[in-house]
Structure formats: C-alpha cells, structure tokens
Amino acid sequence: MKPITVKELFRGAYTKLIGESVQLKGWVRTSRLSKTFGFIELNDGSFFKNIQIVFDESLANFEAVSKITLGSSLIVTGEVVESPGAKQAFEIKAHEITIVGLADADYPLQKKRHSFEFLRTIAHLRPRTNTFTAVFRVRSLLAHAIHSFFQDRGFVYVHTPLITGSDCEGAGEMFRVTTFDLLNVPRTEKGEVDFSKDFFGKETNLTVSGQLEVETFCMNFANVYTFGPAFRAENSNTPRHISELWMIEPEIAFADLYDDADLAEDMVRYIVKDVMEKAPEEMEFFNKFIDNGLIERLEHMLNSGFERLDYSDAIQLLEKANQKFDYPVTWGIDLQTEHERYLTEVALKKPVFVMNYPKAIKAFYMRVNDDNNTVAAMDLLVPGVGELIGGSQREERYDVLCQRIDELGLHQPDYWWYLDLRRYGTVPHAGFGLGFERAVMYLTGMKNIRDVIPFPRVPNSAEF
RNA sequence: UCCUCAGUAGCUCAGUUGGUUAGAGCGGGUGGCUGUUAACCACUAGGUCGUAGGUUCGAGUCCUACCUGAGGAGCCA
Numbered sequence: 001m002k003p004i005t006v007k008e009l010f011r012g013a014y015t016k017l018i019g020e021s022v023q024l025k026g027w028v029r030t031s032r033l034s035k036t037f038g039f040i041e042l043n044d045g046s047f048f049k050n051i052q053i054v055f056d057e058s059l060a061n062f063e064a065v066s067k068i069t070l071g072s073s074l075i076v077t078g079e080v081v082e083s084p085g086a087k088q089a090f091e092i093k094a095h096e097i098t099i100v101g102l103a104d105a106d107y108p109l110q111k112k113r114h115s116f117e118f119l120r121t122i123a124h125l126r127p128r129t130n131t132f133t134a135v136f137r138v139r140s141l142l143a144h145a146i147h148s149f150f151q152d153r154g155f156v157y158v159h160t161p162l163i164t165g166s167d168c169e170g171a172g173e174m175f176r177v178t179t180f181d182l183l184n185v186p187r188t189e190k191g192e193v194d195f196s197k198d199f200f201g202k203e204t205n206l207t208v209s210g211q212l213e214v215e216t217f218c219m220n221f222a223n224v225y226t227f228g229p230a231f232r233a234e235n236s237n238t239p240r241h242i243s244e245l246w247m248i249e250p251e252i253a254f255a256d257l258y259d260d261a262d263l264a265e266d267m268v269r270y271i272v273k274d275v276m277e278k279a280p281e282e283m284e285f286f287n288k289f290i291d292n293g294l295i296e297r298l299e300h301m302l303n304s305g306f307e308r309l310d311y312s313d314a315i316q317l318l319e320k321a322n323q324k325f326d327y328p329v330t331w332g333i334d335l336q337t338e339h340e341r342y343l344t345e346v347a348l349k350k351p352v353f354v355m356n357y358p359k360a361i362k363a364f365y366m367r368v369n370d371d372n373n374t375v376a377a378m379d380l381l382v383p384g385v386g387e388l389i390g391g392s393q394r395e396e397r398y399d400v401l402c403q404r405i406d407e408l409g410l411h412q413p414d415y416w417w418y419l420d421l422r423r424y425g426t427v428p429h430a431g432f433g434l435g436f437e438r439a440v441m442y443l444t445g446m447k448n449i450r451d452v453i454p455f456p457r458v459p460n461s462a463e464f
Numbered sequence: 465u466c467c468u469c470a471g472u473a474g475c476u477c478a479g480u481u482g483g484u485u486a487g488a489g490c491g492g493g494u495g496g497c498u499g500u501u502a503a504c505c506a507c508u509a510g511g512u513c514g515u516a517g518g519u520u521c522g523a524g525u526c527c528u529a530c531c532u533g534a535g536g537a538g539c540c541a
Contacts, residue, residue, distance in 0.1 A: 032500045039500050054499080070491090087501055110475060110491050111502045117533065118475065173539085209541090234539055235465060245541065326537090337537075387541065435541030448534090449541095460532095 001077055005046035009080070014090040017080040024051065024092065027128065028072045028103075030111050038066055042076060042092075048134055048281040052083065052091040059097060070111070071103035071128070116451050123455055123464050131290065134282035135452055138275055139440050145274040146227060146248055146436075149267050155250065156221040160210030162229060165202050166414065173233035174205035175243075206231035209433060211249050212365070212418055215394065218251040218429055219421050225250040227436075235459050239448040240386060242437065244457040251431035257367075257376040257393040260430035261353050264380055264389050265306050267434070268351065272298055275443055282444075291445025297383060298443070300350065307352040309343070311374065314354045317347060334361045335379075337386060344381040351382045364404045365418075366392040367428075378432070385442045391432025398422035 001021045004013065009022075026044030033039075036057050041050035053076050059065055068074075078094040085091070108122050109129060119126040126132045150157070163177050179199040180186070186197040195203040210226040217224045226249045233243065252263060276283050276298065287295045309317070318329040318339055323346070327336045335343075335354065344352050355378040356369060366375035376393035395401040401422055405412050412419065440452040450456035455464045 030502070032503050034500075034503090035497055037498060037500090039503085041501085052501080056498085084499065085501070105492055106474065107491090108474070112476070112490050113502085114475065120533095230541080232540070236539060237465085237534095238537085238539095239535080241540065247541065390541065433541060438541060 006042070006044045006049070006051045007047035009051060009090065010047055010049060014080055018082060018090070019079060021077065021079055021095070022092070024053075024076045024078075025100075026074065026076075028068055028070055028074060029128075030070060031068055033066050033068075040065075040068065040074070040076075042074060043128075043133070048130075048137065048279075048285065052085070052088055053078065053094050053097070054081075054091055055094040055097060059094060061097065061099070064099060065097050068099065069103045069105055069107060070109060071107040071125075073100040073103075074098065075100060116448060120450055120456070121463075127454070130285065132451075134279075134285050135440070135444055135446060136454065138279055138282055138444055139452060141275045141278050142271055142440060142443060143227070143436070145271040146267070146434075148274070149270045150223075150225045150250065153223065155223040155225050156217065158210075158214050158217045158221075158224050158226050159228065160207070160213040160226050162207050162231075163200075163204050164207045164213075165200060165204050166212065173235075174208055175231050175233045177204045177206060208232055209247065209249065211251070211431065211433065214249055214251050214431070215421060215429070216417070218253050218431070219425065219427070222253040223250070237459060239450070240438065240441075242449050242453060242456050242458055245449075245453070246436035248434040248436060249431060251429060253427050253429045255393075255430045256428055257355060257378060257391075257430055260391050260393060260432055261306075261308065261355065261378055261380075264353075264378075264391060264432050264434075265351075268306075268380070268388070268439075269302055271439070272443060273302060286444045286446075291384075294445040301382075304350055306380070307348045307350055309348075309352055309354050311354055311357045314339075314343060314352075318342065321347065332358050332360065340381045340386050344386075345383045349383065351380055351388070353378050353380050362392070364408045364410060365394050365401070367395045368400055368404065376430070380432075382442050384445070385438050387435075388438050388442060389432050389434050391430065393428065393430040396422060396426045396428050398426065 001023055004022045004024065006024065006026070009017070024042060024044055026042040029041045029043045029050045031038060031040045038055055040053040040055070042053050043050045055062070055065055075098040076092060076094050077096040078092040080090055081093045083089060083091040109125060114129065119129065119132070127136055147157070186194040188194045198204070208230055210228065210230070214224055214226045226247070228246065229244060230247045231244055234241070250263060252259060283295060312331065314335070315329060315331050318325070321342055323342060325336070325338050327333070327338065329339065343354070344350070356374045357377045359368060359373060359375050362375045362377045366377045368375055378391050379387050380389035382388045395404060398419065401419065402412055405415060437449045437452050440446070441449060444452065446452050450458065
C-alpha cells in the first residue's frame with residue numbers, strides 16, 4: 001500500500017499501478033450515493049481534477065461513508081482500477097475509508113455554481129471550489145515564474161522596506177503606521193501632531209512602491225528586482241483595484257526606455273508561457289468556464305509580440321478612430337480607460353506599449369527627453385485588464401532631477417539619498433512596476449481583482 | 465468619491481397594472497434506486513421579502529432615507 005497523490009496518478013502513474021493498492025488523503029468535493037454503493041470525488045490538493053472513489057457494502061463503515069457530506073476529509077485505501085465510466089480513465093476501488101473530519105450539513109459550498117460575490121463572503125472556504133483552486137495554483141506558479149525569469153538572468157532579489165519614512169513616494173494615498181494612542185495623540189506647541197514622539201521618531205507609512213529604494217541596489221548589482229506587497233489607501237472601488245497588492249519592480253542599469261520595454265515584453269511572454277505549460281488543466285478550465293477567448297488571446301500574444309507606439313502616435317490613432325469618446329482626445333491628456341481599451345482591444349488587439357508621455361502628466365523621476373516636452377515613460381496596456389505595467393527610464397542627471405523636483409513643488413532635502421545616487425557614479429537606468437494581481441487576471445481571465453488574491457483588502461472590507 | 469443597477473429560503477433566482485395562506489431548482493432531512501458524472505425518483509423541514517419610516521382599505525411590489533453588494537467613472541498597479 002503506497003501513499004500517492006492525485007497528480008501523480010493523473011500524470012501517468014496510474015497505468016503502472018492498475019491492480020495495486022494505494023492510499024490517498026483529501027476532501028470530498030462531490031458524491032453520488034446509492035443504496036449499496038457510491039461514488040466520491042476526492043481532491044487531495046495536488047491536482048486540479050478530482051479522483052473518483054468507488055465504494056460498496058464491503059466497507060466496514062459503509063453506512064457512515066454512504067452518508068458522507070461535502071467538504072469532509074478522508075483517508076482512502078484502495079485499488080487503482082480502470083474505470084468503466086466515460087469521464088475518467090481510472091478510479092479507486094476503496095477497501096478502507098477513514099472519515100477524518102465529517103463536515104457539518106450546513107457546508108456552504110454546493111454542487112452548483114456559486115456567484116463570485118457570495119464566495120467572497122466565505123473567502124476561507126472558496127479555495128475549495130474549482131475556480132479558486134485553479135486561480136490560486138496559477139497565482140503560485142506565476143510567482144515562481146517571475147522569480148525564475150529574473151534569477152535565470154542574474155537579477156538580484158531585493159527586499160525593500162514595507163514601512164517607509166519617505167513621504168515622497170508620490171504614488172497615491174498611504175496608510176499611516178503609528179503606535180500612538182489615537183485618543184491621546186502627542187502635539188507640538190503649535191498644536192500639530194508631534195511625530196517625533198512616535199515609534200520611529202518620524203511620520204511613517206506603508207509603502208506604495210519599492211522603486212526608489214531598489215534604485216539604490218541597482219547602482220551596485222546592476223540588475224535587481226523587488227517582489228512584495230504595496231499598499232494604497234485610495235478610495236478606489238473598481239474590479240481592478242485593491243488596497244493591499246503585490247508588485248514586481250525590476251530595475252536595470254546602463255539601460256534606456258527601449259531596453260526596459262524589451263525586458264518587460266520578455267518577462268510577460270516568459271511567465272505566460274511557463275504557466276500555460278505547467279497548468280494546462282487550469283488554463284483549459286479558465287478558457288471553458290471563465291473566458292472563452294483566453295487561450296487564443298494568450299497564444300496570439302505569444303506569437304505576434306507587442307505593439308510599440310509613441311504617445312503622440314497613440315493620440316493620432318485615437319483622433320482618427322471612428323468612435324466617439326466621452327473624454328476628447330488632444331495631445332497632452334492622460335489616456336482614459338476608454339482610450340486604453342480602444343488601443344489594445346479594438347485597434348491593435350494585442351498588448352501595446354505607449355511610450356514617451358508628456359512631461360506634465362508624469363512623475364518627477366522620469367527622464368526628460370531631448371524635446372524637453374516628454375519623458376521616457378511607458379505603459380503596457382493589455383486587452384481585458386488595461387494597464388499591466390508602468391515604467392520609465394529614470395532621470396540620471398543630477399541637475400535635471402533637481403530641477404524637476406523643484407518644478408513639481410517637491411522638496412529636494414526629502415530626496416537626499418535618492419539624489420546622492422546621481423552624484424556618486426550615476427548611470428542611465430530604467431525599470432517598471434508590474435501589478436501582480438493584474439498579471440493573474442490577464443492569465444486567468446478573471447474579471448475582478450478581488451478574486452485573484454486570497455483575502456482581498458478594499459475600502460470598507462478587511463474581513464479574515 | 466460620483467453615477468447606475470440590485471438586495472425575496474443556506475445558495476441561484478421567479479414573483480404580472482399594489483389584492484387571500486410568498487414559489488422553483490439546488491443544498492439539508494427521511495425513504496427508494498447495483499456504475500454515477502452538478503446522478504436520479506418521492507416525501508419533508510426551511511422566509512420579520514436588506515433596515516427604518518411613509519403612502520394606501522391593503523405593500524415583496526409605490527415613495528424617502530440609510531446599509532450592503534455589483535457595474536461604470538475618477539485615482540492608480
């Protein structure tokens with residue numbers, strides 16, 4: 001009698017084990033019971049598909065097993081046999097079934113389709129559904145693929161801080177980190193909050209991005225990346241935003257915007273290909289039940305490559321579009337969701353880099369182009385998700401960077417260590433940020449970001 | 465935060481121009497069924513119709529406010 005996983009059996013081991021006795025440990029996904037025999041579909045966590053267990057009155061505890069409830073945990077010992085049923089090549093003829101944990105009868109998951117909205121309310125149980133089993137395995141594989149991609153290329157993985165003392169990250173609202181008693185906050189003589197008395201002796205927040213810090217490591221290791229959580233306190237209520245998200249932020253030295261785009265494209269292609277190879281059952285499931293065009297779209301992307309478009313050309317393309325936009329298109333505007341969708345879903349039908357945006361609508365650290373009008377920034381727009389990646393070549397010239405900080409009304413002293421990088425051996429460098437959850441959405445076809453992270457944090461909701 | 469839509473059984477939903485005791489499928493319980501595939505058949509329990517007001521002889525249905533959820537927009541990854 002041999003312990004074995006469902007994955008091993010499905011991936012070929014069963015042919016050699018016909019007639020052999022094996023042991024499986026898992027949970028009842030569904031069951032079909034008759035008077036004198038029954039079928040249990042068991043999932044042991046190793047594989048997307050369930051294995052069918054057949055049992056009959058020869059079981060010592062037949063009566064108990066024939067009343068098994070969905071969600072119960074079992075240890076099954078039995079013989080691998082070829083299945084007469086049409087939907088599976090093999091099954092387990094049980095000799096012994098130990099009921100480890102009988103699920104109460106009010107187990108919320110049923111043999112039917114549940115809405116994602118309902119499943120969000122039982123996020124502690126939803127991993128047990130087909131969809132979420134598939135989503136979270138893909139999420140895991142995707143994380144691994146990202147590390148593989150960068151590690152194979154010699155990139156150094158850097159853990160940038162989650163608690164940040166720089167109030168200057170620039171990207172949106174932050175969550176304050178404090179140990180103050182909120183009913184009794186220390187104040188200065190002027191009546192302002194006295195952060196010098198707080199835990200860190202200064203005002204601190206949860207990070208919105210590791211980019212500024214990872215640039216410091218880029219100036220030693222040349223090729224680096226972060227992969228960790230970031231926190232956004234914006235009151236965003238959309239299917240594409242969450243308050244706690246995971247980001248990947250590579251940074252490369254001696255590189256310009258076009259090297260950056262090459263890296264981003266190579267990375268996206270690598271991770272998509274890798275996950276499609278490692279999780280074919282899950283991808284097939286998504287294609288069948290979540291998004292009918294998914295595999296075709298991903299394969300088209302892998303075969304045809306990405307489009308690259310200057311911002312100015314993108315504006316022209318939008319101006320020529322025979323489609324009315326709610327937001328009028330003129331050079332200088334930031335692209336709206338409707339514009340992004342048109343470019344990537346209607347006009348080009350594939351991922352598109354929009355590059356070299358107007359200086360006025362982008363961040364201080366992006367490198368000013370020779371036209372002095374645009375900056376070396378890029379967004380990667382993909383069908384269905386919108387902005388998947390945002391990146392730029394960084395301003396490596398000390399004087400220009402100081403000038404940009406001034407222009408945007410920021411304070412140079414706040415950026416002292418960031419500016420130092422431009423004083424001590426500065427080099428052209430570039431990087432981008434990939435929203436990990438958005439990548440999972442792109443890969444699975446899932447439409448709501450709350451359904452691709454185990455326990456989503458959004459405004460007004462931090463259950464679990 | 466703004467706009468739109470929705471909230472009826474544990475879940476997914478139906479409920480006609482306001483009119484008796486509010487329905488179905490699934491899930492639960494009981495019984496039946498010797499190869500099922502969201503198994504099937506019979507019976508059965510299960511509801512302050514999101515909350516609070518209001519209009520009316522009468523409200524699940526109409527009105528107001530609030531709460532919750534979703535979609536769109538903005539902010540952004």
